[in-house]
Amino acid sequence: MKNFANLMKQASQMQSKMNEMQEKLALITVEGVSGAGMVTVELAGKGEMKSIKIDPKLADANEMEILQDLIVAAYTEARRRLDEKTKEEMQKVTGGMNLPEGLNLPF
Template sequence: MKNFANLMKQASQMQSKMNEMQEKLAAITVEGSSGAGMVTVVLAGKGDMKSIKIDPKLADPNEMEMLQDLIVAAYSEARRHLDEKTKEEMEKVTGGLNLPEGMKLPF
């Protein structure tokens, strides 16, 4: 039973660390850009888009398809940055323990 009590204590500590990590991630922002910086997207820690900046040169109605593609590319880059930061923070909490994808703590 002592091992089970220690396991539960460790799980509780990990849950506390996970909560701290989630709060930390919620407070960060990441940026992604495309078209040599002509489109920039800023995401919050939970993936919500906070802002988008578009170079006025792209406002040409004949270039709307390119503008749309650049927005998608900038968002994708920002999302990759966010995923990397999330992974880094998760590794700090789990001590490098590779949890199965989709596994959420607490259990």
Template sequence: MKNLAGLMKQASQMQAKMEEVQNSLNALTVEGAAGAGLVSVTLTGKGDMRAIRIDPKLADPNEVEMLQDLIMAAFADARAKVETANAEEMRKVTGGLDLPAGLKFPF
């Protein structure tokens, strides 16, 4: 019974740490860029888009397709950075243990 109480205490501490990490990730903003910085996208730590910046040089009607591609690339860049930040924070909470494949941060 003593081991169960200790396990429950550890689980409670882990949950508190997870909530703390989740709050810090909610405050995180990450910028991804494409086209040598002509397009940038800012995401939150949860992956929600907060801002997009497009260099005025790209406002040419003949370049709409390229602009669309750059926006997608900038978003993908920012999203990858968010996933890396999430994984790093999770490793801190789990003491370096890798989570099983498919198990991700709770959002």
């Protein structure tokens, strides 16, 4: 029973650390940039887009397809950076323990 009690204590501590990590991640922002800085997307910690900046030179009706591609590229880069930060924070919480593929905590 002592091992079970220790296991429950560790699970409780990990849950507490996960909650702290979620709060910390909610406060971070990351940027994705494309088109040599012509489009910048900012994401909050859970992936929601907070802002987008577009160089006025791209506001040409003939350049809409390029603009759309650059927005997607900037968002993709920001999301990749956010995923990296989340993974780094998870490593801190889990002590480097590799979680099973597909177990995307905390989301």
